[in-house]
Amino acid sequence: MSGRTTALTPPADARPPVRHPEAPAPGEVIGAHYDNCFGCGGGVPHGLHLEVRAGEGVRVTAEFRVREAHQGAPGLAHGGVLATALDETLGSLNWLTRVIAVTGRLETDYVLPVPVDTVLHLDAEVSAVHGRKIYCTATGRIGGPEGPVAVRADAVFIEVKLEHFVNNGRPAEIKAVLSDPDQLKVVRAFEVNP
Ligand SMILES: CCCCCCCCCCCCCC(=O)SCCNC(=O)CCNC(=O)[C@H](O)C(C)(C)COP(=O)(O)OP(=O)(O)OC[C@H]1O[C@@H](n2cnc3c(N)ncnc32)[C@H](O)[C@@H]1OP(=O)(O)O
Numbered sequence: 001m002s003g004r005t006t007a008l009t010p011p012a013d014a015r016p017p018v019r020h021p022e023a024p025a026p027g028e029v030i031g032a033h034y035d036n037c038f039g040c041g042g043g044v045p046h047g048l049h050l051e052v053r054a055g056e057g058v059r060v061t062a063e064f065r066v067r068e069a070h071q072g073a074p075g076l077a078h079g080g081v082l083a084t085a086l087d088e089t090l091g092s093l094n095w096l097t098r099v100i101a102v103t104g105r106l107e108t109d110y111v112l113p114v115p116v117d118t119v120l121h122l123d124a125e126v127s128a129v130h131g132r133k134i135y136c137t138a139t140g141r142i143g144g145p146e147g148p149v150a151v152r153a154d155a156v157f158i159e160v161k162l163e164h165f166v167n168n169g170r171p172a173e174i175k176a177v178l179s180d181p182d183q184l185k186v187v188r189a190f191e192v193n194p
Pocket residue numbers: 007033087088091092094100101102103104105131132133156158160162165166177186187
């Protein structure tokens with residue numbers, strides 16, 4: 001066996017996820033975590049501009065319209081772009097747990113081709129937590145929120161401290177973020193987490 005499946009399956013003593021008491025209310029739009037994020041930032045013209053909403057429990061939904069800049073084959077979305085949409089939606093679950101976590105492993109199934117102009121209806125939830133490992137799944141449906149699944153993913157996110165970004169990000173961007181009052185609000189939202 002490759003070991004991939006094992007790594008994506010929560011161990012028997014994993015815990016159910018806990019929604020943070022100050023998580024955004026169900027239905028509330030979760031704003032971009034960073035203006036230059038390729039997944040959610042408004043400052044990236046060819047980015048995905050994902051608008052994510054908090055759901056019930058530890059769940060989020062999002063919509064992503066595939067544009068010409070996102071093609072792989074003629075008229076079809078690039079698989080890597082679709083994986084990014086799943087990854088970004090999964091990353092937004094951080095806002096419901098108030099735990100900062102980055103993608104450790106992401107396994108994607110491509111079920112249906114996704115043409116340009118399609119709106120992908122994304123849905124992600126945390127299934128279990130074990131230590132710093134956060135097990136989660138996501139689907140992307142076409143034709144509506146109840147339409148057929150076109151893409152899906154299983155993932156393990158790993159909890160990190162803010163230092164993960166401060167110590168590893170290019171200094172110019174880190175400096176800019178830390179001197180931006182709006183961005184600092186994002187950082188502080190996580191700092192209050194015990
Ligand atoms: C200032 C700005 C703030 C902005 C905030 C919002 C940002 C949100 C962004 C969201 C954007 C969207 C999302 C994005 O795009 S996030 C961007 C893409 N992801 C990354 O760049 C992550 C790069 N990787 C790393 O930095 C390290 O490898 C990490 C931090 C992940 C682990 O290295 P670390 O040295 O810390 O960990 P450890 O070795 O002590 O292991 C700890 C535990 O984890 C388990 N494990 C480790 N790796 C894996 C794996 N691959 N699969 C399964 N499990 C794995 C390991 O077995 C162990 O478990 P256990 O043995 O204890 O049971």
